[in-house]
Amino acid sequence: MKVLILGAAGMIGQKLVKKLISLTSLNGVKINKLILFDIVNAPHTAIDNMRFLIKSGDLSKETVCRELISEKPDVIFHLAAVVSGQAEKKFDLGWNVNAKGSWNLFESIRYVGNGYCPKLIFASSIAVFGAPFPNKINDEFFTTPLTSYGSQKVVSELLLADYSRKNMVDGISIRLPTICVRPGKPNLAASGFFSGIIREPLNGVEAILPVSTKTRHWFASPKSAIGFLIHAVKLDTKKLNNRITLNMPGISVTVQEQIESLKRVAGNKIAKLIKHKTDPQIQKIVGSWAKDLEAKRAIDLGFKAENSFDDIVKIYIEEDLKK
């Protein structure tokens, strides 16, 4: 089996590469080739009996997609995206990569023809929802994105659904919660502090909390994100009755609850490294984000996330904290 990962150099992409290498097979079929694509060459650790093809380029270029798909991967993980903040600032870049890029990808698959119909898992986002919304968003709630990024994700979902309905690809879109705790350095995303207030203290570094501790949001660990992707590959999409877009499960907690978890797992002293310094602009942005979801369909289909934020903190310590 050939597997293609688009966005393989990103945080989730890298964890997925490691997971696939450790699994060695998917749905009982051996993975003999892993194709890793990103704007830069994606790092990986070579192992026996698995070939690697490393490609880099611009997804918004039709020829780039055509060449990638000419490999005829059996499974495609489409994780590639210009992130939210950047897509908001750079209108063309966001629409070109996040919407036209997806479209190019689906067209390239269709172009192969001859019954070629790979499984494609598209990583969408809860950014498809825009305030105001009910406290708990159900599976039939409409998408009214308030960012270009969110709009581009919905457009990609719709394209994938139509190409899938026409049997040109076997697609499924999974809307990921905010992934927390992100390993690595802080980034400029408005959501960055949700990870920062856990990660920095655990690394002995001060973290700035720019919002009220009452702020509520929707989370899953990187480990759960990988679990969603792998579970999606196994899922028979016929069960989805053409509604191939699923809100992934997660856990809804307040910043206060995050901090309580950190205290329980790592101690009060560590939590003292969180410094409160309100940033009205970040508070405003974050206030427009989804706070809680039902995700009933996904749960019924066997997708699983954490039940407590304590587990999310522990997963970071186990998987990513440098010992």
Next chain:
Amino acid sequence: MKVLILGAAGMIGQKLVKKLISLTSLNGVKINKLILFDIVNAPHTAIDNMRFLIKSGDLSKETVCRELISEKPDVIFHLAAVVSGQAEKKFDLGWNVNAKGSWNLFESIRYVGNGYCPKLIFASSIAVFGAPFPNKINDEFFTTPLTSYGSQKVVSELLLADYSRKNMVDGISIRLPTICVRPGKPNLAASGFFSGIIREPLNGVEAILPVSTKTRHWFASPKSAIGFLIHAVKLDTKKLNNRITLNMPGISVTVQEQIESLKRVAGNKIAKLIKHKTDPQIQKIVGSWAKDLEAKRAIDLGFKAENSFDDIVKIYIEEDLKK
């Protein structure tokens, strides 16, 4: 004021041209130029003090949009589309015209720059909804189109919403009910009979009813459609709080109720020209369509449709039946 109509040769387009000519102004400003665009030259009756520019071409071509928009119209009605059945059969044509065409249009507007921000009214459709759905669809119900046409309409809505949020255009999308009674000859649309069973008998011709008389659907007259478009131009889009897509009001009736209306308005004898001949394929397609909507937001914003199907029959007789 310059007004551009895309899709000006279509049924709604032609009625809109007549309406604008009779109004002579919009929002208190005189219309001094009417630009009519379609794939063919749109017919019109010239009047004094109004210039006409007739253009034809392919909306999916960037240069065509650029040239149209170089006229800098103040108001744009975007009614142009490859119809549902054709978009379903011709995948490329549908996506090129109905989605890329809209995108080209919005990009051409943005390209002008220098604060150019015309009012744009996009005619969307209840085809954005796909079964299963509740008996009455509310304003927050999600879009899960089961046709390429419906998908293309949602993609255009999302693009327009994002371009509008960025103040590149002042857009509003209105989701039209099935327009009934369509004047003219029967067309090949699966929905054609909804008009046919009223229009043909009134013209002394037999009509075939291919579905059960219990079939329920969502209607508005061509007169209401024009009313929606004109009301949308007057609306201050700031009131919409970035949710620029509105389900238009209509009336939900069964085929039986349609026939009862025809009898009341035109007599039992006329209604005898309806011959029942079930077509399982059409019954299946129609069965997956929206049956009833709430349209609360639009009604609160002053959009108005008929209260009875009798009125819809009378409007056809008044506006379109050849005397």
